[in-house]
Amino acid sequence: MGGLFSSPTDAMGTHSHLLPIELLIDKYCYCSIICLASLPPTHLLAAMVNRCARLCPQHHLMTFHILFRLYPTNPLLIETIQSPSHHPMCPSPSPFAISIPNSKDSSIALDSQATMMFQTHIYSDGSSIEGNTGSAAVWVKDGATHHTLQFHLGKLTDHTVYKSKLVGIILALEIVHKAGHTML
16 A cells, blocks of 8 residues: 655645646746846846847857747847836835725725825725625725625635635735726
């Protein structure tokens, strides 16, 4: 009686939805090449990456040469996305405001104040009632409900209220993900 030496690891990998190690390394190498190829021209590595993509010497190969030989990519054909930069000590201006009021009264006051400042709001929560737990997220745009997501987790004996609150946050993120740029 018994199994293979690697059977628990294989079963664990299958159930955790992980790729086999060869494919995982291949995926990360390809993602690295795409990231390098999409560097803006002002980046310190951009000139070296472009040179390594064009030329492949016979001797003294760098890792960039090997990766560009394994995954042929032309950096000139990859779209460059400029990332915003700011000093690490200075807070960056964020288009989002997150607030968690302490009481019902402060929540109402903050909501009425936020309605004057922002046209889009997303509210999320999770709770339990009558032994069941559930979560919801609501997108309010210009004072009217624009989109709602709800999820019933199940019995309170199987799920906690904290878990339902986290699912509410995930639902809110799903609304943001689906809305994209139409949200702003």
